[in-house]
Amino acid sequence: MTTSNSNSSRETTVVRLNVGGSLFSTTAHTLLREENSIFPQLLHSQTNGLEKMVIFLSDGTIFIDRDGSLFTHILEYLRLSKLILPQNFQDYNRLHEEAKFYRLSRLEEQIIALSTAKYISLTEERAGNIIETGGYITIGFRGTLAFGRDGQAEVKFRKLHRILVCGKAALCREVFGNTLNESRDPDRDGQECYTSRLYLKHQCLEKACDILAEKGFKLVATRCNGANGFVANTYNISNQGGTLQQPNGKMHFDISESYFQSKEQTKTLIYFLQELINQRNTGDLEEQRWANYTEYIFFKKAICPSGISPLASR
Structure with a gap:
């Protein structure tokens, strides 16, 4: 009876793992689902042949020098006893190597089966249904006119900050190739995934x-x-104090001194307004006056064998 209680207590013990810098918490029962894996020996503080990959930390955490992002799928497999991957998962080879390291033979078989099924599906689609992909791609950009110092330059030229790309991730990648920056959205690998976070x-x-x-x-x-938010030509200072105006492109102000209690207050306000005028007439603020956002929407129809519609072939 004592031995049974001891084993039950050990299996419900919370185990902390640090896999490649990613922290995980689970129970010993979950890790012991497959007897031939490396986890039984790790729970007994043994590292037979794994000395270079496993370290037992002072706080009880087990550090494993492997891929932490892929271990998420490993742990889910141990919890559910079956492999469930995201729809757009692509790293089958790396996940298979992780399964081999953890000595999860049944997981290796499931990875091979899923990988093979997906390859056959993609091969049939590309060979029999669609010859050339199509769809919508939107490119957008925020632009303005670049001015010289103090906005006095006679030559003004277009200024673009960044060209954004929206649409199916796979289609955008196919069209723009290595000119496409995917750093803000690196995980869009599926054929049907849309994104608005790419740019050139x-x-x-x-x-x-x-x-x-x-x-x-x-x-x-x-x-x-x-x-832009710098299009107003009239700024109300107060209902009684006066107004700041910009007739014919030149700014001036008209202030009633009787409204203020002292000349010092008037001078302070005049100084503040003069600074506002100086900033208002600089090239940077002049550029902001002309700021605009533009989008172009492009479309290409998918080319299919014998004129078959992609929708009809599904």
Whole structure:
């Protein structure tokens, strides 16, 4: 009876794992689901052949020098006794190597089966249904006119901050290739996943349009709107004190000194307004006056064998 209670207590003990810097908490019972794995010997503080990969920390945590993100799937498998992966999962080879390290033979078999099934599915789709993919891609950019010092330069040129790309992640990657920056959305590997977090590594709008035209895309819609908050020409100082105006592109102010209790207050306000005028007439604020946001929507129809529609083939 005592031995049974001891074993039950040990299996419900909480185990803390640090896998490649990622922390996990689970029970000994979960880790002991497969007897031939490395976890039984780790729970007995044994590292036979694993001395370079496993360290027992002073707080009781077991450190394992492996991939922490993939261990999430390993632990879920041990909890559920079956492998469930995200729809867009691609790292089957790496996950298989992790399963081999943890000596989870049944998990290895399930990984091979899932990987094979997905490969066959993708091969059939590409060979029999769609020859060339299509869809919508939207490119957007925030732009303005760049001015010289103090806004006095006669030559003003277009200034783009960043060209954004929205649409199916796989299609955007296929079209723009290595000119596409995916650092803000690196995990969009599925065929049907949409994203609005991609952008181009360059700021040349014509280059982006040329690439889309070469790939067979056509412009179907566009929209543009102002994106600035510096368009008002009149600023109310107070109902009684006066107004600050900008007639004919030049700013001046008209202040009633009788409204203020002292000349010092008037001078302070005049100084403040003069600084506002100076800032208002600089090139930076002049650029903000012309700020705008524009989007171009491109479309390309998928090309299928014998004129079959992609929808009809599903």
